[in-house]
Structures are given as C-alpha cells and as structure tokens.
Amino acid sequence: MIEIRDIDKWYxxxxxxxxxxxxxxxxxxxxxxxxxxSGKSTLIKCVNGLEPFxxxxxxxxxxxxxxxxxxxxxxxxxxxxxxxxxxLYPHMTVTANICLAQEKVLGRSKAEAEAKxxxxxxxxxxxxxxxxxxxxxxxxxxQRVAIARALAMDPIAMLFxxxxxxxxxxxxxxxxxxxxxxxxxxxxxxxxxxEMGFARKVADRVVFMDKGEIxxxxxxxxxxxxxRSDRAQQFLSKIL
Ligand code: ADP
Ligand code: MG
Numbered sequence: 001m002i003e004i005r006d007i008d009k010w011y012x013x014x015x016x017x018x019x020x021x022x023x024x025x026x027x028x029x030x031x032x033x034x035x036x037x038s039g040k041s042t043l044i045k046c047v048n049g050l051e052p053f054x055x056x057x058x059x060x061x062x063x064x065x066x067x068x069x070x071x072x073x074x075x076x077x078x079x080x081x082x083x084x085x086x087x088l089y090p091h092m093t094v095t096a097n098i099c100l101a102q103e104k105v106l107g108r109s110k111a112e113a114e115a116k117x118x119x120x121x122x123x124x125x126x127x128x129x130x131x132x133x134x135x136x137x138x139x140x141x142x143q144r145v146a147i148a149r150a151l152a153m154d155p156i157a158m159l160f161x162x163x164x165x166x167x168x169x170x171x172x173x174x175x176x177x178x179x180x181x182x183x184x185x186x187x188x189x190x191x192x193x194x195e196m197g198f199a200r201k202v203a204d205r206v207v208f209m210d211k212g213e214i215x216x217x218x219x220x221x222x223x224x225x226x227x228r229s230d231r232a233q234q235f236l237s238k239i240l
Pocket of ligand 2: 041042161
C-alpha cells in the first residue's frame with residue numbers, strides 16, 4: 001500500500017532523510033521509532049505529500065506521491081493523518097469537526113456525514129460529547145475525535161505521528177486502545193510512536209531511524225528479540 005524507495009530530503013542545505021526505504025503492505029502495521037530529530041515526522045509527511053523530497057519515490061496504492069501530475073489533495077483525502085496535537089477546529093463542535101471534510105471533499109450530504117460521525121463517535125466511546133467543542137474535552141478525548149475524523153474519510157491507510165506524546169499518562173491508554181482495535185480490524189497503519197507496548201501488541205514490523213537513516217527495519221519479534229544495532233539498543237534501553 002505504501003512504498004518508500006531511496007528517499008533523500010534536505011531542508012535547505014541540511015539533509016534530514018538519507019536513502020530511506022521501507023514499505024507498508026495492505027493490512028500491515030509498521031511502527032516507526034527513533035530519537036528526536038531523526039526524521040520520523042518528515043518521513044511520514046513525505047508519504048502524504050505534506051513535505052516534498054528531492055530524490056527517490058513514494059507510492060501510495062500505486063499513486064506516485066512526488067510526481068508533478070499527482071493530485072495531492074485527492075490522495076491526501078484517502079490517507080488518514082493523526083498528529084501529536086490533535087489539530088481539531090476549536091470553534092466547531094465535535095460532530096462538525098468530523099463532518100467538514102466528508103461534506104467538502106467527499107461531497108456527502110449533511111445527513112450522511114452526521115450519521116457517519118455518530119457511528120464513529122460511538123466506536124471511540126464519545127457519543128455523549130458530540131455537541132461539545134474540543135476545548136471542553138480532555139486531551140485523550142480530543143485525540144479520539146481526531147482519529148474518528150480521519151476514519152470518517154474511509155481512508156486506505158492511517159498515518160500517526162506520536163499520537164499519545166502530548167497526553168497525560170492516564171489518557172494514553174484510551175487512545176492506544178482505539179488504535180489497537182483499528183490494527184486488529186486490518187487497517188493499514190504507519191505509526192510513529194515510542195509506545196513499545198503498542199508495538200509489541202500489534203506491530204508487524206518496527207522501523208528504527210537515527211540521523212535521517214533507517215537503521216533497522218525488522219519483523220517485530222526480530223526487533224525485540226535478537227541483537228540489533230548499537231544505536232537501536234541504546235535507544236531502547238533509554239525508553240523501555
Ligand atoms: P523527528 O520527528 O524524528 O523528531 P523531524 O522529522 O521532525 O524528526 O526532524 C528531522 C530533522 O529535520 C531535524 O533535524 C529537524 O530539526 C529538521 N526539521 C524538521 N522540520 C524542519 C523544517 N520545517 N525546516 C527545517 N528543518 C526542519
Ligand atoms: Mg516528530
């Protein structure tokens with residue numbers, strides 16, 4: 001579903017991605033981890049065309065992301081993205097947040113969009129909050145709304161960039177539980193996270209990045225089980 005081949009990316013004169021290659025098959029869950037500044041967010045942003053890259057090729061469902069001819073807004077509408085800081089529209093209700101792109105981008109009727117929103121809010125356990133504004137919800141609840149909003153677009157894949165790292169510890173699990181369910185239902189997922197419990201539970205593969213490079217790309221059991229690169233070992237010893 002996602003093919004990343006030999007990506008180089010510079011910000012100005014600083015190279016932040018070096019020959020990065022990996023892939024996410026349909027229904028696969030790939031966890032991306034690594035130190036701060038290693039290029040995880042940049043890589044995931046390249047996948048849905050939020051950041052351009054200079055060399056290499058990324059395809060999503062066969063569509064080349066870096067090609068000038070590719071309609072990026074159309075592609076992005078099919079890829080769900082969940083950020084660290086939720087990025088909900090603060091002046092809109094929870095339901096309106098989930099309906100906006102359904103109506104504007106997919107052309108669904110208000111009734112259709114609201115029915116979809118109601119179903120997804122039930123699924124993430126937030127039905128009673130449908131008419132509230134994001135500011136009236138906890139961080140964990142807001143992040144579950146953000147996930148529901150992404151799912152409302154019937155995405156072919158979901159990208160997560162440290163979805164729990166801005167949350168108070170007691171709220172992390174309620175978000176991870178939703179993500180675990182999604183993974184178990186067969187969603188194609190690329191997840192930047194340091195939650196190794198999540199990785200152990202549902203990841204198929206773990207990618208470890210350092211200084212713009214993919215240093216490890218291994219089946220989960222191999223990643224956690226066998227000796228690995230010094231850099232990955234050092235990193236894991238600090239977070240586990
Ligand atoms: P991570 O998500 O692993 O913490 P990032 O992808 O955010 O890493 O950053 C990788 C590198 O690119 C870092 O050195 C960071 O300072 C740099 N960087 C990130 N965004 C920008 C930007 N918009 N302009 C210039 N440099 C950036
Ligand atoms: Mg990041």
